[in-house]
Amino acid sequence: MIPESFIQDLLHRVDIVDVVERHVKLKRAGANYAACCPFHSEKTPSFTVSPTKQFYHCFGCGAHGTAIGFLMEYGGMGFVDAVKDLAHQVGMTVPEIRSEAAERAALAGEDLHAVLLQAARFYRAQLKDAPNAIAYLKQRGLSGEIAKRFGIGYAPDAWQALAGAFSDYAAKALPAAGLVKENDEGKRYDIFRNRIMFPIVDVRGNVIGFGGRVLDSGTPAAGGKSADGPKYLNSPETPVFEKGRELYGLYQARRAIREAGRAIVVEGYMDVVALAQHGIEYAVATLGTATTPLHVQKLLRQTEEIVFCFDGDDAGRRAAWRALENSLSQLVDGKQVGFLFLPQGEDPDTYVRKHGKTQFEALLHQALPLSRYFLDSLSQRFDLSAAEGRAGLIHAARPLMKTMPPTTFRMQIVNELARRARLTPQEVEAQCELPSGSLKKRAASPAPSARPAPPAACKRLLRILVNAPSLAKSITAERRGFLKTNADLLPVIALLDAIETSGATSTGGLTEAVRGSSYASLYEEAARDALIGTVSDDTAAAELEGELLRLEKQHVEKEYQELSNRKLNTDAERQRFVDVSRRLAELKGAAAV
Secondary structure: OOOOOHHHHHHHHHHHHHHOOOOOOOOOOOOOOEEOOOOOOOOOOOOOEEOOOOOOEEOOOOOEOOOHHHHHHHHOHHHHHHHHHHHHHHOOOOOOHHHHHHHHHHHHOOOOHHHHHHHHHHHHHHHHHHHHHHHHHHOOOHHOOOHHHHOOEEEEOOOHHHOOOOOOOOOHHHHHHHOOEEEOOOOOOEEOOEEEEEEOOOOOOOOEEEEEOOOOOOOOOOEEEEEEEOEEEOOOOOOEEOOOOOOOOHHHHHHHHHHHEEEEEEOOOOHHHHHHHHOOOOOOEOOOOOOOOOHHHHHOOOOOOOEEEEOOOHHHHHHHHHHHHHHHHHOOOOEEEEEEEOOOOOOOOHHHHHHHHHHHHHHHOOOOHHHHHHHHHHOOOOOOOOHHHHHHHHHHHOOOOOOOOOOHHHHHHHHHHHHHOOOOOHHHHOOOOOOHHHHHHHHHOOOOOOOOOOHHHHHHHHHHHHOOOOOOOOOHHHHHHHHOHHHHHHHHHHHHHHHHHHOOOHHHHHHHHHHOOOOOHHHHHHHHHHOOOOHHHHHHHHHHHHHHHHHHHHHHOOOOHHHOOOOOOOHHHHHHHHHHHHHHHHHHHHHHH
């Protein structure tokens, strides 16, 4: 792994304007530079590059990042290759550990990514000497080029093949990485044997796990398994691999997703690879698990439209309904989710090989919008000509409606449910336990003044700190203490920790430090806002101080009220009341200045 300190030093020396201008013609626009976005078609420039923040953002398609991110997105590089390219440009040497030392560190459990990368290289090398595996891939219509792009390999049909890849097969990192197991007698064996291997890669290009497709060598067994185990086998969850967060092929598909304006979600590795082989490079797959809200959230950050593509059989429709249920909480106005059911007996792999790219993409235009699939699927369960059926429809819709955010889209669903159930929209909202007129109230009403720290406070602090990370040093431990007591400010605390750990001094450097964070979308929004209105360091410092004073005043007022409303039995409690009263007076005085 490349040390975070090196990444920050590199971004400090690199000028993002020089990096982008090698590929895109930029024009000065005030303190920043502008151009037509290289990631989507447009006539009016909406792509902005900030030399002070070392960050780019497109206000049209949402593409954003650092100099490293630009090379990854525009040049299709992996994270490590992008870092090496930039380092070469500024005369820096990427710190690399000798392979023997890297293996020792990895086997000591220090770097599971290094272990998994080494396994991936081993599997790729084994494919060259596996004629049965090569024949299978050719039979499925895959070229050597597409196999190389996805890093496809082969796990030999042997119990301890990985002993040829690792000098210490007994190392604790191998089971920790999900590569080997131990039987009841304590003897180790490879988890993946006689399988086509599909490396699973995260957003930084790190190998985090594998999917393995068995090469049948014996008679089929019961339960949909071959004599060699299940048809598809995925890595177990590990410290670096969580199935509910990751999508196969997203790393390779990011640029194509932006260019196409959509992402297709399919069920299998071969579906993703076969579609890419036929020029449809914007497909991803879940990893042996149902679609999760995190999957949907991750994709909607990349594009405006998701199409779930499933087989038309019962299993495919069950998977589609689970995808719908887990999409509802992520739906916002301006985003679209659709469902495409292929003809019986077809999957994306077989369909695209039979009919080609043009016909497959024509099917995408026939995908059912989520709203229609949602309403029609529920309505078909009940006899809507009877009062009992209409009541059943609302009863079935209630738990699903409660997961949806209060958007115009939800309002449209409420209106259509009302029409089908012969109720008013207000009656549907009441029966589904939704705040009446919630969308209108949300837009028109300010946050209640009694709330100690509204989400707006979190956004203001994030905007200030992302704009000027160096100001984090001015926040005392005492102030961090009261910030931590407010759940709404957890993203701020996480950002402060990232700044302290990484030493980031610019928006760009901080963006790399929080890559993959669970609060990434909030930080991205703050970085975008920082580009809109650049402020001086003095102004930002004054804004931060004012915001912290306001939050501390709310915090102290709350404690003052709690102490005032109860009997103070001990000297410590009475002294605390005196201290809180004094601090509250000081804060009120500061606010009055």
